[in-house]
Amino acid sequence: MSKLLEFFLGSILIAAFTIAFLFFSALQYIFKVSSIADCTWQGSVKAWVDSNGDGQVSANEPPLDGVEIYLEQVQPQLVDISLPVITDHNGDAQFNVSIPGCSDTPFEIYVHIPHGYHITTRPRIEVIPNLWESPLTQRVYYFGFAPDR
Secondary structure: OHHHHHHHHHHHHHHHHHHHHHHHHHHHHHHOOOOOOOEEEEEEEEEEEOOOOOOOOOOOOOEOOOOEEEEEEOOOOOOEOOOOEEOOOOOEEEEEEEEHHHOOOOEEEEEEOOOOEEEOOOOEEEEOOOOOOOOOOOOEEEEEEEEOO
């Protein structure tokens, strides 16, 4: 009799866990509650003093530090962006953008133009992240600034 009782209680326990698992899986699917982003997009920005104002990086043009870089969503979707990022002494800044659901959510990179400069490149760059390309792919976006005269 104890074997039958053990089997019966074990079956009830397995059924209860199965129902709880299905219930919480359904809640997660319905409400999309997840604290972990499915994909991460990475990129970097290079800011420099465009001495000749041609919008191209030349060998003798120095980097520009302290430039605030922002990301803005083109379409209102859930993209976790912690900004602004600020260029370092080499004029570099790095992005790590969490994208729930691995959607190809387009966004724009833009800069806050530093005082005493004007921009010589496009002020906004639209990006459609290709989340399936190699993470070793270097994504660099350039912003040049010429001193005001």
